[in-house]
Amino acid sequence: MDKLKEVYQVSVSAQRLSMQQIPRLASGAVNSVGLAFTGLDAGNWAGLTYTAVFWRNEKEVHHVLTKAAAAGELTVQVAVVPAEVMAEQGAFWLGLMGTGEGFTITTEAIRLNVFQGAITT
Secondary structure (H helix, E strand, C coil): CCCCCEEEEEEEEEEEECCCCCCCECCCCCCEEEEEEECCCCCCCCCEEEEEEEEEEEHHHHECCCCEEEEECCEEEEEEEEEEHHCCCCEEEEEEEEEECCCEEEEECCCEEEECCCCCC
């Protein structure tokens, strides 16, 4: 995670995702954009296994297990945005799920936009 150039914070509250800074993402990025999920240490989210879910269409869904990372005094869960959703301009969707023994919680999905980058397909 330490080689990521851009990490954006995503707050989780109950089943809602929110971002104070909406990223301006450029197509063609590979393993260089991360999302740090905060708010997972309380309520139903505490102690679960976290998976970020990314998709552009229902046929290509990417599940990315998060990894714990230190952010100052906080521990956050970070997921790298898959290259497949960053490959070309357009919108993609992001959600989060947490799983435990016989328990699953999910968030709403939020839409993020990818703008045309220097690398074209």
